[in-house]
Amino acid sequence: MTTRDLVLAALFAAIIVALGLVPPIMLGFIPVPITAQSLGVMLAGVILGAKRGGFAVLLVLLLVAIGLPVLSGGRGGLATFASPTAGYLVGWFFAAVITGYCSERFVDRSQSGIVQITGFFLAALLGGVVVDHALGIFYLAYVTGTGLLTAFIGDLSFVPGDVLKAMIAALAGRAVMVGYPLLPQRA
Amino acid sequence: MKTLYVEGDTFLHRLSPRAKLLGLAALSLVLFLIHSPAVLSVAALLGGIVYSSLRLGWRQSWLRLRPILLTIAIVAIFTLILNGREDALIVVTRLTALALFAATVTATTSTGDFIDEITRLAMPLERLGLVRAADIGLAIGLVIRFVPEILSRYQAIRDAHRARGLKVRPLTVAVPLIILTLKNADEIAAAIDARGIRAQK
Numbered sequence: 001m002t003t004r005d006l007v008l009a010a011l012f013a014a015i016i017v018a019l020g021l022v023p024p025i026m027l028g029f030i031p032v033p034i035t036a037q038s039l040g041v042m043l044a045g046v047i048l049g050a051k052r053g054g055f056a057v058l059l060v061l062l063l064v065a066i067g068l069p070v071l072s073g074g075r076g077g078l079a080t081f082a083s084p085t086a087g088y089l090v091g092w093f094f095a096a097v098i099t100g101y102c103s104e105r106f107v108d109r110s111q112s113g114i115v116q117i118t119g120f121f122l123a124a125l126l127g128g129v130v131v132d133h134a135l136g137i138f139y140l141a142y143v144t145g146t147g148l149l150t151a152f153i154g155d156l157s158f159v160p161g162d163v164l165k166a167m168i169a170a171l172a173g174r175a176v177m178v179g180y181p182l183l184p185q186r187a
Numbered sequence: 188m189k190t191l192y193v194e195g196d197t198f199l200h201r202l203s204p205r206a207k208l209l210g211l212a213a214l215s216l217v218l219f220l221i222h223s224p225a226v227l228s229v230a231a232l233l234g235g236i237v238y239s240s241l242r243l244g245w246r247q248s249w250l251r252l253r254p255i256l257l258t259i260a261i262v263a264i265f266t267l268i269l270n271g272r273e274d275a276l277i278v279v280t281r282l283t284a285l286a287l288f289a290a291t292v293t294a295t296t297s298t299g300d301f302i303d304e305i306t307r308l309a310m311p312l313e314r315l316g317l318v319r320a321a322d323i324g325l326a327i328g329l330v331i332r333f334v335p336e337i338l339s340r341y342q343a344i345r346d347a348h349r350a351r352g353l354k355v356r357p358l359t360v361a362v363p364l365i366i367l368t369l370k371n372a373d374e375i376a377a378a379i380d381a382r383g384i385r386a387q388k
Contacts, residue, residue: 076293
């Protein structure tokens with residue numbers, strides 16, 4: 001990893017932390033405030049790719065583990081990993097890596113805008129929604145012993161919000177790619 | 188950023204971070220193997236005693252533990268409805284015990300000690316050529332250094348929205364925030380290299 005890649009990952013980790021500290025932002029068309037931190041995880045994959053994006057999220061998780069209250073609502077410390085919802089948190093790392101890997105495969109600078117946005121959207125959907133929620137559901141079901149189906153039904157209420165975040169991540173990813181062309185997609 | 192570490196000189200403060208982390212990992216394994224509510228209740232009680240030995244006071248303790256205790260409570264209520272009393276009791280006692288011991292480790296280990304320990308733990312990975320162990324400490328330092336800057340940048344972007352009568356939207360905030368922040372990377376990387384902080388060994 002070059003120094004520049006290390007710095008990019010660290011800066012993105014700082015962005016994810018900062019997104020947890022800002023008040024929830026309202027979406028334009030539906031009156032639901034979104035917490036921006038899991039959006040930051042998808043953005044890390046979409047914008048930095050698998051390696052650097054994964055490292056950025058790993059840094060955030062490390063900060064949580066060493067006792068800094070960097071998660072939204074001032075959560076942090078090792079106790080966070082003892083929570084029944086810890087699967088979603090650990091899943092962030094895999095979400096960023098899978099989103100990054102898929103973004104690198106699906107999206108190319110030569111494609112048209114709409115294809116790029118669709119590619120980023122599918123990548124964020126796969127990593128940030130499918131993978132992260134699957135891990136969250138498995139751990140929740142394991143901890144509580146309620147069975148996968150119940151955990152899955154409980155999880156469903158969070159899916160629409162995260163699909164919207166994947167959409168935002170896709171639009172933002174394409175905008176950053178156009179607005180900051182010096183950033184190589186792959187590390 | 189205020190850490191969750193609490194200054195002190197108890198036995199747990201003096202214990203090495205590695206011993207605490209290994210102890211916590213072992214404890215979590217044991218807690219998940221035990222299925223007796225009585226034993227788990229004793230474990231939760233012990234966790235409470237150890238945590239209270241830090242003398243944080245009720246208010247501080249509540250503020251620190253509130254988010255995780257609320258999550259445990261919600262999950263326990265669902266378990267109670269779906270699986271009955273026995274399972275709900277196991278979930279509550281097991282997770283509360285784990286949360287209390289984990290919070291104790293967090294409160295008795297300083298950020299610096301943790302970073303040193305992580306760097307040492309990453310040494311085998313360095314030998315495999317996966318990461319450079321010293322990079323982890325450097326990266327953590329960078330994150331802590333740049334969070335306040337990104338927050339003030341966020342405020343500037345929000346003010347710019349207001350000045351133009353625009354609503355603050357996730358997309359219109361995230362894009363300039365990310366581009367402005369990542370554009371700094373070259374300068375920061377050059378500064379790090381110029382100082383030889385990541386010198387080749």
